[in-house]
Amino acid sequence: xxxxxxxxxxxxxxxxxxxxxxxxxxxxxxxxxxxxxxxxxxxxxxxxxxxxxxxxxxxxxxxxxxxxxxxxxxxxxxxxxxxxxxxxxxxxxxxxxxxxxxxxxxxxxxxxxxxxxxxxxxxxxxxxxxxxxxxxxxxxxxxxxxxxxxxxxxxxxxxxxxxxxxxxxxxxxxxxxxxxxxxxxxxxxxxxxxxxxxxxxxxxxxxxxxxxxxxxxxxxxxxxxxxxxxxxxxxxxxxxxxxxxxxxxxxxxxxxxxxxxxxxxxxxxxxxxxxxxxxxxxxxxxxxxxxxxxxxxxxxxxxxxxxxxxxxxxxxxxxxxxxxxxxxxxxxxxxxxxxxxxxxxxxxxxxxxxxxxxxxxxxxxxxxxxxxxxxxxxxxxxxxxxxxxxxxxxxxxxxxxxxxxxxxxxxxxxxxxxxxxxxxxx
Amino acid sequence: xxxxxxxxxxxxxxxxxxxxxxxxxxxxxxxxxxxxxxxxxxxxxxxxxxxxxxxxxxxxxxxxxxxxxxxxxxxxxxxxxxxxxxxxxxxxxxxxxxxxxxxxxxxxxxxxxxxxxxxxxxxxxxxxxxxxxxxxxxxxxxxxxxxxxxxxxxxxxxxxxxxxx
Numbered sequence: 001x002x003x004x005x006x007x008x009x010x011x012x013x014x015x016x017x018x019x020x021x022x023x024x025x026x027x028x029x030x031x032x033x034x035x036x037x038x039x040x041x042x043x044x045x046x047x048x049x050x051x052x053x054x055x056x057x058x059x060x061x062x063x064x065x066x067x068x069x070x071x072x073x074x075x076x077x078x079x080x081x082x083x084x085x086x087x088x089x090x091x092x093x094x095x096x097x098x099x100x101x102x103x104x105x106x107x108x109x110x111x112x113x114x115x116x117x118x119x120x121x122x123x124x125x126x127x128x129x130x131x132x133x134x135x136x137x138x139x140x141x142x143x144x145x146x147x148x149x150x151x152x153x154x155x156x157x158x159x160x161x162x163x164x165x166x167x168x169x170x171x172x173x174x175x176x177x178x179x180x181x182x183x184x185x186x187x188x189x190x191x192x193x194x195x196x197x198x199x200x201x202x203x204x205x206x207x208x209x210x211x212x213x214x215x216x217x218x219x220x221x222x223x224x225x226x227x228x229x230x231x232x233x234x235x236x237x238x239x240x241x242x243x244x245x246x247x248x249x250x251x252x253x254x255x256x257x258x259x260x261x262x263x264x265x266x267x268x269x270x271x272x273x274x275x276x277x278x279x280x281x282x283x284x285x286x287x288x289x290x291x292x293x294x295x296x297x298x299x300x301x302x303x304x305x306x307x308x309x310x311x312x313x314x315x316x317x318x319x320x321x322x323x324x325x326x327x328x329x330x331x332x333x334x335x336x337x338x339x340x341x342x343x344x345x346x347x348x349x350x351x352x353x354x355x356x357x358x359x360x361x362x363x364x365x366x367x368x369x370x371x372x373x374x375x376x377x378x379x380x381x382x383x384x385x386x387x388x389x390x391x392x393x394x395x396x397x398x399x400x401x402x403x404x405x406x407x408x409x410x411x412x413x414x415x416x417x418x419x420x421x422x423x424x425x426x
Numbered sequence: 427x428x429x430x431x432x433x434x435x436x437x438x439x440x441x442x443x444x445x446x447x448x449x450x451x452x453x454x455x456x457x458x459x460x461x462x463x464x465x466x467x468x469x470x471x472x473x474x475x476x477x478x479x480x481x482x483x484x485x486x487x488x489x490x491x492x493x494x495x496x497x498x499x500x501x502x503x504x505x506x507x508x509x510x511x512x513x514x515x516x517x518x519x520x521x522x523x524x525x526x527x528x529x530x531x532x533x534x535x536x537x538x539x540x541x542x543x544x545x546x547x548x549x550x551x552x553x554x555x556x557x558x559x560x561x562x563x564x565x566x567x568x569x570x571x572x573x574x575x576x577x578x579x580x581x582x583x584x585x586x587x588x589x590x591x
Binding site (some may be wrong): 013014015016017018019020021022025026039040043044045047049050051052053056058059060063172232233237239240241243244245259264267268271272273274275276278279280282283285328329330332333378392400 | 436442445446449450451453454456457459461463464474477478479480481482484485486487489490491492493495497498499500501502503504507508512516519520523524526527528530533534535537538541559560562565
């Protein structure tokens with residue numbers, strides 16, 4: 001059969017919503033078969049899932065994230081963040097940003113943030129007289145804002161695919177992540193001041209109560225940040241400690257959940273996402289192997305090099321390309337499928353793989369918000385019963401702000417690399 | 427129809443129970459390993475290997491659940507805009523495609539396991555690799571069953587006018 005016919009049919013099927021793993025698996029099977037190689041090679045590559053130690057972090061962090069999202073942690077964290085930042089002009093918006101960033105980092109940008117936190121934060125924003133459109137936009141945009149902070153799953157996945165140290169990536173994402181949060185934060189403060197949102201005054205007893213309320217959540221950032229940034233243990237080890245700790249926390253320390261009724265439900269629920277990611281990863285390993293064998297990235301590189309002169313132009317095109325990818329695909333498939341193709345090209349343009357990862361993830365983060373098909377728009381529209389159009393309009397300004405941050409992240413590599421070199425993380 | 431749904435439901439529960447057991451083992455074992463390594467400076471060699479294979483098993487069982495619940499990752503942006511009836515038809519087609527791919531992946535994995543058995547490869551010590559690898563064909567088989575059930579219920583829904591969820 002004609003290869004082009006097959007390509008068109010597969011693309012059509014993908015756009016119609018066929019499971020992506022079946023598309024990728026189909027291409028891999030067909031490609032190997034055409035080469036006269038036994039299709040069991042696809043499975044040989046798939047079996048690498050059981051030979052990659054870092055992959056253990058994916059089920060463990062996903063489980064921990066789902067547990068946190070289904071417990072009463074969101075309420076406790078919002079209360080704590082309000083006690084901390086509520087007195088700042090526009091402080092409530094900062095509260096939303098910080099808690100959302102924390103949650104997204106933990107739940108790996110699977111959309112849980114909007115579902116878990118949006119229902120709490122949006123009513124508070126509205127009650128305190130923030131403009132409706134701004135509030136909706138902020139809550140939607142915050143749904144993926146913590147993507148660059150540990151232990152976010154997309155970072156782990158990028159590390160595995162690009163064969164870059166995950167510990168280094170976590171450090172590399174820190175400053176760019178702060179930059180994104182502070183850009184959006186500054187804008188939010190301005191809106192808060194302009195809308196004359198009443199400020200609550202800071203109170204020590206209030207903060208003390210909130211701290212006591214969230215006392216068992218407090219060690220978590222230290223486990224992750226202290227553990228990884230301090231070099232005490234690896235990302236994989238941090239995932240093991242976090243999953244175990246969060247389990248103990250929600251069942252015994254807070255008693256939000258029962259060990260034999262709620263926890264099994266969350267386990268099943270979270271492993272559906274893990275299964276969906278690994279199905280794509282497994283089949284993509286076969287396809288990637290074929291592509292590299294056929295020197296496709298090499299050819300792609302020669303094509304790009306023939307048409308793009310400078311690193312500056314390359315980075316700009318990369319950004320535009322990734323924004324489109326982010327609009328069309330979910331973040332996990334995008335990383336698994338696109339990174340192996342882009343990586344050699346970026347390397348040839350002397351873009352550090354760490355820096356590339358941060359650019360990649362920032363783009364995909366924005367892709368979550370871009371009409372017509374960004375995931376956060378749909379989640380937000382469902383969650384808050386607003387039309388897609390309304391949600392899309394509300395995030396436009398946030399897209400612009402994040403795009404500005406993206407440009408800085410792209411053209412100032414040191415933002416990503418400086419801290420890595422400073423701390424000398426291996 | 428009822429019997430089919432009942433069977434699919436039972437199978438789904440079995441997968442769920444297995445997932446819960448395996449993930450529980452994983453959470454505990456991974457934690458014990460960290461303690462052993464950092465506090466006692468030793469670790470269970472088989473523990474690392476078991477953990478890696480647990481990822482494989484959890485992945486396939488999770489993928490089977492994702493199939494049963496229709497929650498595989500896909501580009502659903504365009505199908506979302508279709509009217510209910512056409513959306514069901516499109517789903518039947520895409521699920522049928524997925525069955526075909528799973529069938530060939532199942533066959534490929536049987537060849538793979540056959541080779542591994544002939545080769546006599548082991549996971550650790552005396553434990554043959556296929557003890558773990560068997561989940562690959564089993565997983566694709568489970569996915570085929572769930573896809574098939576979704577197709578049948580989809581077509582049934584089209585004929586009776588009750589749309590699939």
